Amino acid sequence: MQMKTETDIVQMFERDRETRILLEAVARLDLPDWWICAGYVRAKVWDVLEQKEATAVADIDVIYFDTSDTTEATDQMLEARLNEQLPDYPWSVKNQARMHTKNDLPPYRSSRDAMAQFPETVTAIGLTLHADRVVFFSAYGVSDLLQQRLRPTPSFQAPARHLIYRKRLAEKQWVKNWQGVHEAENETTGLKKI
Template sequence: MVLHNELGLIEAIKKDKWMMEILQAVEQLNLPDCWVCAGFVRSKAWDLLHNYGERTPLADIDVIYFNAEEVDEQIEKSLEQQLLSMKPDEPWSVKNQARMHVINGVAPYISSKDGIAHFSEIPTAIGIRLNNSKVELCAPYGVEDLLSCVVKPTPEFKKGMPMHDIYVRRIETKNWDKIWPKLKLKF
């Protein structure tokens, strides 16, 4: 399958029963500014672009939301348990972006989209959600790199920036180019 743009990516996700079930489970939590992001979307696109018949397994399903009023990590763990009760065989990971700046040592994020924009790689900086049963995509840097199999850093992780080493380590340890050989890794 060839993906050309955001609409094509959204349509591919809509046709994926498993992905839609994940999005429906997350929507039931009614979390503010909530997205399923990173590898959930990225791997789907790369699998399609590589014509893989089977889904590449995910280490986790990243669910993010933004609630500056309640930043206790235990709330995130409770939300993971709720998701496990709905879909027990999935590797849920829930993070409130209102507290992630502390972990990442950067200025506070103002929204989940801001959090996504601070992910290390452009094709990872992407999220999807159901909002009143409508599929919405959040791609602060667009989908061109993702759909062209180009992996490059987001602005804070570019060469010469203090966090560039984090980007390089992720690229070296993820072995994405072994899983998806069409990828073009940019440093």
């Protein structure tokens, strides 16, 4: 399947049986402002672009935003509930109302705001269900994702956080796992949050 637009991405995910099963499992938790985001979404898009078998992901990132309970114990309980539903998947649940502290950033205002602060533009993406329809979010548009271009988000362009971005690129080895993945020549050109 050729993908050139956000609509193409949404249609691909709407047809993907596994994605539907995962989204419905998370929806049953009835969390506020929830999304499956980052690596699972990115890997699916890149696998389809390169017409390759599904790449195993380290975890399935589920985020939500709830200022009324920011305890890590609640996230662990939610992971356990997902593991009861679908035990063959590596769930990771994080309430974004507390995760800003991980990278010493100001508090996030929502899950979308949190995704916009993720290290890479191609990771600042997510899926959710609204009225049983797949909703796709990309904080910086789909160009980097579809062109398999790596660059930091604005939050990771400053020297201290840029080191975190560089370390992640080395650890994740996306360039080795997907033939078309490459770093942007000028990593910071033209980034605007949508």
